[in-house]
Amino acid sequence: MTTGQCTRHPFDAVLELEFLDGRGVRGRTVPEYANMVGPFGGATAAVLLRAIEAQPDRVGEPVALTVTYAAPIAYGEFDVDVDLVRINRTNQHWMARLTQGGEMKSTAMAIFGTRRQVWSDTEEVMPAVGEPHAYPVAVWPPLVRFLHNYEARVVDGGPPTGEAAPSSVSTFWVRHTPARRLDFPALAALADVFFPRIFARLGRLVPAGTVSMTTFFHADAAELERVGEDYILATARGHRFAGGFFDQSAQLFSRGGALLATSNQVVYYKDSGLQ
């Protein structure tokens, strides 16, 4: 696409919502964010977060987001029902359900909170890596369209090469292409940017899909604004692959070493060839 000043970034198309009566919103899948089957799960997480963030009585910023992927989302329109489940002094509990033709496709639970001036510290240290341009740009399979919205520079664990590996770690410098500022929905999507860790272990693509993903947001809006369009460092790995389900954890750092978010997902997999 061109990046003329009147051209909308495709990620902003992902987040575009039509407001219905009450708390409901209507959205539409965006071809640029297609995955192999249905839309990119990160785009689904982002639009569910956005549907909550856009509510007029929403207070504070995202603290936690859990999204379950119950059924494949068809390309086209979808509806999101949003509920404010509980209001506390420093946080709000929200739920959202994404349906198509009345069929439940995805659910979300989100905590929004107001950050305060209290003792704060980052305990997790960013991996010691070189500057982004020291690393090659990942070349993704053309079929996985959503990945072409990201420029990933591979520090460790690039796209599967056909060789099995003992480690599932991938570490990338990553930013949007074309450039786009980092906001909470973009961060929610980036937490899911990693291909399933089973591909890294087996060295090949097998049927796999996220079942549930939980992201904790550590950064506030001012920190995300400071990141702007810059690279972030994202690292992911699995801990156990057991009988058709594995976990995958991810950490996302600003270039300056701020831990922006941590994310954990459980993924369904088979070990047969990709169908």
Add this chain to the structure above:
Amino acid sequence: MTTGQCTRHPFDAVLELEFLDGRGVRGRTVPEYANMVGPFGGATAAVLLRAIEAQPDRVGEPVALTVTYAAPIAYGEFDVDVDLVRINRTNQHWMARLTQGGEMKSTAMAIFGTRRQVWSDTEEVMPAVGEPHAYPVAVWPPLVRFLHNYEARVVDGGPPTGEAAPSSVSTFWVRHTPARRLDFPALAALADVFFPRIFARLGRLVPAGTVSMTTFFHADAAELERVGEDYILATARGHRFAGGFFDQSAQLFSRGGALLATSNQVVYYKDSGLQ
């Protein structure tokens, strides 16, 4: 309590449910599982998991459980509404809501799945530690009643001593006291056995409470049966403490090194003295 053969373990009292019409169940908080304010969050997670596990059309074993703690649960009776949101070929998506007098206190989303004979591997290595009896038994504050149901042997990071520390890591060998076999609800509770990591960093107790916790179950029922009443090795740490919310991750291993579960929670905190 005495452990005569006719005495029920207090954790089984936590899991005792009365089945109402439809999918609803009624439970009751158990004094032995009280925390400083309200019941132990791990007991809440356990009873929500049990309310789903007990449904007659539940298929498979727990794969993932997210529980949000929206409001303090009062001691006494509570109701749990359960919904089967989606049935897939190898998994089911469930939701549950815990209410008291109609007021929403806690929500849960759970995935149950059927494990299959596929390529499997544990990538995470258990920390290299000695046998349980090489470590001292933790002495907990008498007020935190639920902790007295667990024998924790402190490998690293015991109860706060008044000294601030640069690391939030705690590693314990832990088992039920009196003895009880490990099952999925017990594992869900054990994932929350760690005191808030902010206590470790500040060296003292401050107001803090779990907002949302997600546990991924890697073990199947046969593996839990093999653990039986034995110790498990549990380790936890925080990654970032930011403006009143921090994350806390935990890993639970069998003595033989099987990764039974991984868990992540986000916790609200203040840095003032405990009120």
